[in-house]
Amino acid sequence: MRRSHTSQYYEPVPQQYDGDVLEQENEQMASQLKDKIHVLKSLSIDIGQEVRYQDKLLRDIDEDFERTGGFLGNTMNRVLRLAKGGHNYYMLYLFLFSMFVFFVLYIVIKFR
Numbered sequence: 001m002r003r004s005h006t007s008q009y010y011e012p013v014p015q016q017y018d019g020d021v022l023e024q025e026n027e028q029m030a031s032q033l034k035d036k037i038h039v040l041k042s043l044s045i046d047i048g049q050e051v052r053y054q055d056k057l058l059r060d061i062d063e064d065f066e067r068t069g070g071f072l073g074n075t076m077n078r079v080l081r082l083a084k085g086g087h088n089y090y091m092l093y094l095f096l097f098s099m100f101v102f103f104v105l106y107i108v109i110k111f112r
Contacts, residue, residue, distance in 0.1 A: 082090070
């Protein structure tokens with residue numbers, strides 16, 4: 001992409017200007033440039049701080065997911081061991097308990 005070599009502050013210098021006026025304009029433009037550089041520096045420092053903060057948050061989330069994944073894996077292994085055991089009546093007991101709870105809730109809601 002081509003850049004235009006003109007900026008919003010650029011004005012062609014007429015030939016009748018003397019050296020003092022040019023020097024003042026040069027100092028003014030240098031001070032404007034210094035101000036812009038200062039603003040960009042503070043902005044880049046703020047961006048760096050934000051990046052470090054976001055990186056810390058992402059690392060914490062990653063650690064939480066790893067812990068949760070390990071916990072879930074252990075729980076699934078326990079459930080599989082329980083399912084492979086000789087006591088297959090656990091599902092029947094769970095179903096009967098669920099039906100009992102729903103029946104009690106139905107009665108409470110109906111006679112309320």
